[in-house]
Amino acid sequence: MEISHAIKYAGVDDTDLDLFENQYPLTHGMAYNSYIILDDKIAITDTVDIRCGDEWLSRLDSILAGRQPDYLIVHHMEPDHSANIARAMEKYPGMQLVAGAKAISMLPLYFENATFLERVLTVSDGDALSLGSHNLRFFSAPMVHWPEVMVSYEETEQVLFSADAFGKFGALCYDDDWTPEARRYYANIVGKYGPQVQKALTKLGGVPIRTIAPLHGPVLSGDLTPYWNLYGKWSAYIPENDGVLVAYASIYGGTREAALCFAEMLREQGASDVVTFDLCRGDVSEAVSQLFRLGRLVVAAPTYDTGIYPAMHDFLYHLQIKNCRNRRVAVIENGSWAPVAGKLMADMLSCLSGFEIVGPAVTIRGRLHTSDLPALRTLATSLLA
Numbered sequence: 001m002e003i004s005h006a007i008k009y010a011g012v013d014d015t016d017l018d019l020f021e022n023q024y025p026l027t028h029g030m031a032y033n034s035y036i037i038l039d040d041k042i043a044i045t046d047t048v049d050i051r052c053g054d055e056w057l058s059r060l061d062s063i064l065a066g067r068q069p070d071y072l073i074v075h076h077m078e079p080d081h082s083a084n085i086a087r088a089m090e091k092y093p094g095m096q097l098v099a100g101a102k103a104i105s106m107l108p109l110y111f112e113n114a115t116f117l118e119r120v121l122t123v124s125d126g127d128a129l130s131l132g133s134h135n136l137r138f139f140s141a142p143m144v145h146w147p148e149v150m151v152s153y154e155e156t157e158q159v160l161f162s163a164d165a166f167g168k169f170g171a172l173c174y175d176d177d178w179t180p181e182a183r184r185y186y187a188n189i190v191g192k193y194g195p196q197v198q199k200a201l202t203k204l205g206g207v208p209i210r211t212i213a214p215l216h217g218p219v220l221s222g223d224l225t226p227y228w229n230l231y232g233k234w235s236a237y238i239p240e241n242d243g244v245l246v247a248y249a250s251i252y253g254g255t256r257e258a259a260l261c262f263a264e265m266l267r268e269q270g271a272s273d274v275v276t277f278d279l280c281r282g283d284v285s286e287a288v289s290q291l292f293r294l295g296r297l298v299v300a301a302p303t304y305d306t307g308i309y310p311a312m313h314d315f316l317y318h319l320q321i322k323n324c325r326n327r328r329v330a331v332i333e334n335g336s337w338a339p340v341a342g343k344l345m346a347d348m349l350s351c352l353s354g355f356e357i358v359g360p361a362v363t364i365r366g367r368l369h370t371s372d373l374p375a376l377r378t379l380a381t382s383l384l385a
């Protein structure tokens, strides 16, 4: 794959990886992207995960075809992109490392006593680096995942090297839909930092961009508006539509039955995008992702040892750490002798900014009873109001 005659893709597919960050399940592996700009001077952007160093270095060899690179540009110090810095700097003794001050201050954390630390060029927000007919401009993008992140913009071909922004799960050899895995990646990896993403988007708003070259996922070109719009929504915690995520957890099936019945009532009352999600089966990262997509949430869980059943607790904890905001929520609890899950779920939800809990919450005792149906119907109406 190449972006243009002068800008080459040098990333690698990690098709065997099962868990990104050792926690997010992958069905189609992961890509770590790296690019080479060939001009009077040659710049390489970023390295790849430790697992893929050999393959990356041999890719560089074949693209460079005997030429020596001048710069290694480091946009992000997270090890999935920085792990092979020392190997590359050793291999190319004339190469300078180009990064922001914060990234440079992080280098010794990962590469103790490395001699290449003498070959660094610090750049600041707005600085430029000319390669000949290509000209890179750097923009700091703090907390568009980590504090040291910067993105860069190549002015001649109008390419934005966007770091983790606009990335997705999945190796590039699988040509899957961009949006679902980009959303799951965004919500779980960058989701907490919406205001910082907004700031970065605003900073880049006036720049004409023809191509986005992220650190994961495919290079984006053509009409970039759909990607830009989705990022605008996700980072502002604006749902893509006002559908409902019915997230439930159940030990013996009683809460599940109530949740599925509630989902049917929502559909009967006109809700169009109602997604039921078994938190004991689906991965929590997908549930978080669905909630970034949908405007309303139902949480349904049993009381368990005077607490919230763990699968639901874990989901709510994830919503807290991902800083999810601005959703309408209904609560359904179950319990046989002293139900408290409803109150505890509401307590966790009320820590989330802009979450509006509609009531009254419904308590199921053991199994769903005919006598529970009117209260569930009322709750459905207030959730959809």
Ligand SMILES: Cc1cc2nc3c(=O)[nH]c(=O)nc-3n(C[C@H](O)[C@H](O)[C@H](O)COP(=O)(O)O)c2cc1C
Residues within 6 Å of the ligand: 249, 250, 251, 252, 253, 254, 255, 256, 302, 303, 304, 305, 306, 307, 334, 335, 336, 337, 338, 339, 340, 365, 366, 367
């Ligand atoms: C290990 C365990 C602990 C439980 N702890 C409580 C509790 O502290 N308070 C309560 O009211 N019910 C408790 N229950 C009862 C469940 O909340 C009740 O069985 C509920 O109907 C389960 O819903 P389900 O059919 O969706 O699994 C517990 C059940 C189990 C299996």
Ligand SMILES: [Fe+2]
Residues within 6 Å of the ligand: 076, 078, 145, 146, 164
């Ligand atoms: Fe990252």
Ligand SMILES: [Fe+2]
Residues within 6 Å of the ligand: 078, 080, 081, 164, 215, 216
């Ligand atoms: Fe990354």
